[in-house]
Amino acid sequence: MSASAAKVSRKENSNHDGADETSEKEQQEAIEHIDEVQNEIDRLNEQASEEILKVEQKYNKLRQPFFQKRSELIAKIPNFWVTTFVNHPQVSALLGEEDEEALHYLSRVEVTEFEDIKSGYRIDFYFDENPYFENKALSKEFNVNEGGDPVSKSTEIKWKAGKDLTKRTGQTPNKSGKKRQHEEPESFFTWFTDHSDAGADELGEVIKDDIWPNPLQYYLVILLRQIKPAENGDFIKVVIKASQCLP
Numbered sequence: 001m002s003a004s005a006a007k008v009s010r011k012e013n014s015n016h017d018g019a020d021e022t023s024e025k026e027q028q029e030a031i032e033h034i035d036e037v038q039n040e041i042d043r044l045n046e047q048a049s050e051e052i053l054k055v056e057q058k059y060n061k062l063r064q065p066f067f068q069k070r071s072e073l074i075a076k077i078p079n080f081w082v083t084t085f086v087n088h089p090q091v092s093a094l095l096g097e098e099d100e101e102a103l104h105y106l107s108r109v110e111v112t113e114f115e116d117i118k119s120g121y122r123i124d125f126y127f128d129e130n131p132y133f134e135n136k137a138l139s140k141e142f143n144v145n146e147g148g149d150p151v152s153k154s155t156e157i158k159w160k161a162g163k164d165l166t167k168r169t170g171q172t173p174n175k176s177g178k179k180r181q182h183e184e185p186e187s188f189f190t191w192f193t194d195h196s197d198a199g200a201d202e203l204g205e206v207i208k209d210d211i212w213p214n215p216l217q218y219y220l221v222i223l224l225r226q227i228k229p230a231e232n233g234d235f236i237k238v239v240i241k242a243s244q245c246l247p
Contacts, residue, residue, distance in 0.1 A: 053116075060113055071108055080219055081106045087221040090206050091188075098165050099188040105130035111212040119144050123207055132165065134158040140191070142198055150199035154192040166190045 074080045082103040085091045095103070108126035120143030127136060140154040159165075165187040191203050211218060 057115060067110075071110065074215075075107065077219075079104060081109055081215070084211065084215045084218045087218045088206070088211060091203065091211070094186070094188050094191070094203065096165070096168070096187055098168065102130065102132045102165060102189070105132075109207075109212070109215075111208050113208075114143070120150075121204075121208055123204060131160065132163045133160060138192060140204065142201065142204055152195045152198035152201065152204075154195070157189060157192060166193065 082100060085103060086095065086100060105128045106125055107128050108124075110124045110126075111121060112124070113121045120141065122139055122141040125138045127133075127138070135155060135158055138155045138157060140152060142150065142152045145151045157164075157166075166189055168187065
């Protein structure tokens with residue numbers, strides 16, 4: 001390699017190194033500016049959350065008279081709440097046959113969000129006189145403790161003798177009188193004693209966020225029953241209201 005060629009090469013390398021240093025410096029400055037902008041975005045998001053909370057609190061109060069009026073009207077419809085729960089795909093998966101029987105005595109459901117909505121809510125279930133337990137009302141409450149951790153508490157169910165649905169064995173007698181095992185979901189009422197994961201209580205959140213805002217949509221679910229005639233084997237769809245399926 002000639003001396004002149006070596007000088008050109010060293011000059012090119014020097015320029016390249018300088019460009020790399022400039023590029024790294026620009027990137028570092030860009031990262032610092034992005035961090036500053038992100039802090040502003042986070043500040044606005046926090047401010048928006050506070051404003052949204054105020055709006056939620058305002059409209060939560062405005063909704064209360066309408067919730068009360070709706071409860072009064074629902075009271076005129078027999079089996080409204082058991083029908084609603086049976087028609088809801090997530091709740092129905094938690095219901096055994098005897099749970100459904102017990103829920104026929106459920107006359108009213110109420111969801112109360114605390115004034116500081118972030119701190120929690122309570123779900124109240126009101127029952128008529130029934131053969132299962134003595135309580136007229138069962139409640140489950142979700143809130144945040146002093147340490148900031150989600151917790152829950154609930155009413156102790158006072159079961160009548162031999163009627164504790166949370167202790168059923170999942171056995172039913174067949175026609176011959178012998179007992180057979182069958183798949184039964186864990187009783188709906190075990191939810192009142194389960195406080196293992198108050199921060200992610202699926203049933204509580206479903207009732208509060210999905211059912212409570214508009215229970216009528218589940219009460220009026222239309223079921224499609226398929227009937228197979230003996231002659232040609234075709235299926236005929238018969239449309240009936242879900243509320244007609246329950247006594």
